[in-house]
Amino acid sequence: MASSDKSAGPMPPGDGSVPPGKAMTVGQSIVDKGAQMMQSLKPIQRMKLHACTFASYSHDMNRQIEAHHFITRLNQDFLQSAVYDSDDSSGRLIGVEYIISDRLFEALPSEEQKLWHSHAHEIQSGLWVNPRMPEMMQKSELGELAKTYGKFWCTWQVDRGDRLPLGAPALMVSPQAEKMGKAKPELVHKRDQKYKISLLMI
């Protein structure tokens, strides 16, 4: 039935906006602002780190996306991130990634480990960046992150033109050094230009 791979059917028609829909009403903005002032949003306040990197669909590694992680560190061994397709205020929430230390990964049953991907290449090749953070600050953290493993479910395939989240979640994988896993140069270049980065090697 619904698979991560096949599109569920024709897109809702319209002006092509993703997602479709009219702009917020004033009333809705007021509710938003009001809520923000009155409510305690503690889990969100812990999302303190932005990372920009790349990922591919495990069932079709030709499809690669730029992914924006907004990360919460829960402890020394575990991070959770809400993943978006961009870092602007209209960014779409496209999935969730969990990141664990090698120590925790080794304790997982092997069936579970198959759903996870390593981060060493992604980090060492400079694909993973923390925009606007000075090199020095990132360095020690990146050393730790290079040893971690991630599990990333993509729940909205915006890259294939889905105007709404359709179908089943897709398991994502990380860039790797061998042919099939290499990040597409044009994607990387585009990202680097946006953030004025030159590909760092650590």
Add this chain to the structure above:
Amino acid sequence: MEETIGGVFASGREKIPPGKPMSMEQKMLDKGAQMMQSLKPVKQMNQHVCTFALYSQDMARQIETHHYVTRLNQDFLQCAVYDSDDSTAHLIGVEYIVSDSIFEKLPPEEQRLWHSHAYEIKSGLWVNPRVPEMALKPELENLAKSYGKFWCTWQTDRGDRLPLGPPSLMMSPQAVNLGMVDPVLVLQRDEKYNVSTEALKTSRMELAEPEWINPQADYWRQHYKCFAVDVVPTEMKKITPFP
């Protein structure tokens, strides 16, 4: 050994996830990052909703959920879903919410993955903690006509200390046996936030009922079947070689 993850059903709610507390260095990095980086998508999450959801493959398993909501336009909301509202909350999934007009345009096979919100809202189960009901009324009427799609990626309710297995499709509370939320869960939530679901239900009686609820949504109600996600090995697509 204290840290074994072991099988799927780890015991105890302590130390979820396993691991040592953050180091000073890590805390400083976080603070620094927060000051220097622009976290725009996060700043758009400005509403907290507390409600309940059920696992479609086992509707006896019900959870209190905490949605942190971003409204992208009049017809669409996206939510990062947590298992609590404190600073140690676990990110357990994602829910998307669309208006009825958008929902009607989806193909039927897609509609079957979605659930309706009318009952959840009218019954008072859906709560925006600390926001006065008066302020919410117009919004609630819209939401009562909306549909949601909720993937749970971490089953902390069954004790998983780490996110294990494939995502689960979640369903909303409904006004029939299988879809009713355990009163104990509701009471616990009400006490925590000093609200009364019963009182909200009464006050929401005046909210308009949606004229109809698409029968493709809440699929289990008509078909006594549900959808579970299975991870299957699949042939990888051939890649176009780089020039």
